[in-house]
Amino acid sequence: MSPVTLDYLGRRAHGAYDIDEWGLDPELVALANPLLALRWDIEVTGADRLPAVGGAVLVFNRRFGVSEPWVVARGVRQACGRFVRTVGAPDVAPIGPFLRRFGGVLDRTDEIAGLLRAGQLVGLPMSRDLRRRDRVGRLEVGRLEAALATGSPVVPVALVGRESGRAWRIVVGEPIAPPVGGGPLASAELAEATRHGVQAILDDALPSSWWG
Amino acid sequence: MRILITGMGGELGTRVANLLEADPTFTEIIGIDSYPPRRRTTRADFRRVDPRDRRKAVHLVRDFDPEVILHLGIYEPNARFDPTEARLGTAASAVAVLGAARSCPSLKGIVVRSGIEVYGRRRGAPSRPDEQAAVDPTTPFGLSMAYVEQVAIEAGQLAGVPVTSLRCGPIVGPSVPSPLGRYLRLPVVAVSPFAELPFCLLHQEDAALAVVAAGLGGHDGPLNVVGPGAVTASQAVLRGGRLPIPTIGPGWLLAAAAAELLGAPLPAHTRELLVRGGVADGALAAEVLGLSPRPTDDVVAQLYQWATVAHITPAARGAAA
Numbered sequence: 199m200s201p202v203t204l205d206y207l208g209r210r211a212h213g214a215y216d217i218d219e220w221g222l223d224p225e226l227v228a229l230a231n232p233l234l235a236l237r238w239d240i241e242v243t244g245a246d247r248l249p250a251v252g253g254a255v256l257v258f259n260r261r262f263g264v265s266e267p268w269v270v271a272r273g274v275r276q277a278c279g280r281f282v283r284t285v286g287a288p289d290v291a292p293i294g295p296f297l298r299r300f301g302g303v304l305d306r307t308d309e310i311a312g313l314l315r316a317g318q319l320v321g322l323p324m325s326r327d328l329r330r331r332d333r334v335g336r337l338e339v340g341r342l343e344a345a346l347a348t349g350s351p352v353v354p355v356a357l358v359g360r361e362s363g364r365a366w367r368i369v370v371g372e373p374i375a376p377p378v379g380g381g382p383l384a385s386a387e388l389a390e391a392t393r394h395g396v397q398a399i400l401d402d403a404l405p406s407s408w409w410g
Numbered sequence: 411m412r413i414l415i416t417g418m419g420g421e422l423g424t425r426v427a428n429l430l431e432a433d434p435t436f437t438e439i440i441g442i443d444s445y446p447p448r449r450r451t452t453r454a455d456f457r458r459v460d461p462r463d464r465r466k467a468v469h470l471v472r473d474f475d476p477e478v479i480l481h482l483g484i485y486e487p488n489a490r491f492d493p494t495e496a497r498l499g500t501a502a503s504a505v506a507v508l509g510a511a512r513s514c515p516s517l518k519g520i521v522v523r524s525g526i527e528v529y530g531r532r533r534g535a536p537s538r539p540d541e542q543a544a545v546d547p548t549t550p551f552g553l554s555m556a557y558v559e560q561v562a563i564e565a566g567q568l569a570g571v572p573v574t575s576l577r578c579g580p581i582v583g584p585s586v587p588s589p590l591g592r593y594l595r596l597p598v599v600a601v602s603p604f605a606e607l608p609f610c611l612l613h614q615e616d617a618a619l620a621v622v623a624a625g626l627g628g629h630d631g632p633l634n635v636v637g638p639g640a641v642t643a644s645q646a647v648l649r650g651g652r653l654p655i656p657t658i659g660p661g662w663l664l665a666a667a668a669a670e671l672l673g674a675p676l677p678a679h680t681r682e683l684l685v686r687g688g689v690a691d692g693a694l695a696a697e698v699l700g701l702s703p704r705p706t707d708d709v710v711a712q713l714y715q716w717a718t719v720a721h722i723t724p725a726a727r728g729a730a731a
Binding site for chain 2: 211212213214215216217218219220221289290291292295296298303304306308309312315
């Protein structure tokens with residue numbers, strides 16, 4: 199066993215590692231990295247549009263929704279070194295606590311707002327669209343209320359890839375500043391702009407020919 | 411400033427009294443509890459009053475006419491009292507003292523020691539609630555504190571004064587009688603490594619400083635007072651060099667029974683904390699009270715540090731005299 203591995207095991211055995219208040223275990227994520235690299239090969243375009251510090255909501259499309267949260271989290275970490283807290287972890291043991299160790303969080307507006315106030319990147323999946331690969335799913339009006347409440351930017355992110363394949367592509371769009379003031383109209387406007395933003399990136403990212 | 415401390419016989423109450431004694435702003439300090447303070451006090455005047463003796467408590471409060479009431483008479487189950495006695499004592503103390511508050515013409519503010527247990531850990535509840543989160547306790551201790559907060563708000567409205575509810579994280583420290591502290595210091599500790607969520611802690615000294623700052627501040631509303639950061643039960647146990655025993659489901663009943671036999675009974679709120687976790691957003695309290703509580707990691711480290719005992723021989727004692 200290498201000294202690095204021994205050191206790692208020693209730290210785990212003595213509880214000398216960090217877990218954040220939502221349950222993320224960065225050391226465990228680092229340990230799982232080689233395994234995740236075997237499963238997904240990710241290319242990220244437009245990573246410079248991701249904020250280097252501070253909170254932001256990354257809204258991404260998904261099809262089946264199994265790989266996408268992992269792909270976004272791993273891709274963003276690869277590109278800018280920041281962790282993504284993906285919304286949608288169930289609050290049921292043992293799956294809930296397990297997903298939280300890798301950055302999963304509950305789907306609650308106050309939970310997302312707390313993360314944004316703490317300067318975290320939050321990954322928010324749109325609803326599934328199983329039939330068409332080229333269309334993004336719905337984005338309910340109320341889902342970006344936390345971004346509105348905290349004044350955090352919303353970043354549209356498009357994912358292109360297949361569950362059955364290794365290769366995935368992430369395209370990061372221009373951040374959208376939330377409209378000033380709250381209310382249902384501002385919320386609807388932001389959701390529409392974000393959905394349109396993800397769709398536009400996806401239209402550009404998908405191959406233009408059946409043979410591409 | 412005249413100040414009344416309830417629960418002065420506890421570790422927190424005694425320390426708060428000591429801090430107030432060192433500040434000349436507080437001209438008169440009276441403390442009540444059913445047990446005497448745990449340390450020597452200099453200026454504070456302690457009156458032994460059973461929290462259930464409402465008549466005596468009400469007379470004392472009215473006669474003293476405090477400007478600020480620091481209500482620390484919150485009894486944690488299995489800390490110093492059994493769960494039933496703790497619940498009844500907490501409720502009686504709140505009703506007696508806070509009920510008398512409205513007839514104190516000089517009253518300017520009420521500070522209540524509460525806890526983050528008032529948020530509860532129901533399935534789907536926010537992982538890190540801020541002060542805006544709904545109060546939805548899921549344990550008897552949480553319910554007790556939510557009740558005290560409610561009594562205090564009512565008393566504050568009647569008296570027309572601000573009420574600060576300090577929702578403290580679990581208060582632990584080397585000398586605090588806490589079921590969590592006792593449990594984590596057992597040589598063998600049951601944990602749920604595959605189901606546990608992180609929790610935060612608050613050092614006893616930070617809790618006392620927060621109470622004093624709140625007494626001077628006059629903030630109206632709740633404040634979460636917690637140490638930054640979090641640990642899981644398994645982590646804490648490993649850091650303390652204890653042996654963690656993975657436990658699931660009904661195994662916890664056996665673990666609780668064994669812990670009780672070993673002198674560390676496990677009340678519902680502690681069991682919930684160990685499995686479902688318990689953290690809160692303490693940013694507002696840090697801003698309002700101007701405090702930076704010790705990180706949870708440091709509190710865990712101190713929990714397992716045993717102070718060196720200095721043995722004084724008779725000869726040395728004579729020399730010291």
